Amino acid sequence: MPLAPFHLAIPVFDLAAARHFYGELFGCAEGRSSAQWVDFDFFGHQLVIHQAPKMAYQEAAxxxxxxxxxxxxxxxxxxxxxxxxxxxxxxxxxxxxxxxxxxxxxxxxxxxxxxxxxxxxxxxxxxxxxxxxxxxxxxxx
The missing domain is CATH 3.10.180.10 (2,3-Dihydroxybiphenyl 1,2-Dioxygenase, domain 1)
Known part of the structure; x- marks a missing residue:
């Protein structure tokens, strides 16, 4: 069976910094976006960063x-x-x-x-x- 693209939505507490990270460091093309979220083409998969409060695992993994x-x-x-x-x-x-x-x-x-x-x-x-x-x-x- 051929691989299908996955969809993953993750929380980010700094949307601008995360947008720069995925867009500039990895060169991921942006898709749709709003003031609270951004879609990226993440190596052929759909990664969505969503503005959200800091999660416990983001403090200390x-x-x-x-x-x-x-x-x-x-x-x-x-x-x-x-x-x-x-x-x-x-x-x-x-x-x-x-x-x-x-x-x-x-x-x-x-x-x-x-x-x-x-x-x-x-x-x-x-x-x-x-x-x-x-x-x-x-x-x-």
């Missing part, structure tokens, strides 16, 4: 240990092609991005080996971008 790192929960992101992930990681590093988890390869030599990085948007929403050299490993056990 919970983390779970994964391959020696504390992975923030909740988080969302996109699985990219390996070369696209590398270009994104290089661009983020060149822009001086502050990472929650620096770009690296985890589970090296194991099932599910993947490149990954984590960062926060200006409102504390955690994002993960990952890539598999073998996309067939996406759901491998």
């Amino acid at each position: 919970h983390g779970n240990p994964v391959d020696g790192h504390e992975v923030p929960v909740p988080h969302f992101g996109v699985v990219l092609a390996w070369d696209d992930w590398q270009r994104l990681a290089d661009r983020l590093v060149a822009r001086g991005t502050r990472f929650v988890i620096e770009p690296h390869v985890r589970f090296q030599g194991q099932v599910g080996e993947q490149a990954t990085l984590f960062l926060l948007d200006p409102c504390g929403n955690a994002l993960e971008f990952k890539a598999f050299k073998d996309i067939g490993q996406l759901f491998a056990k």
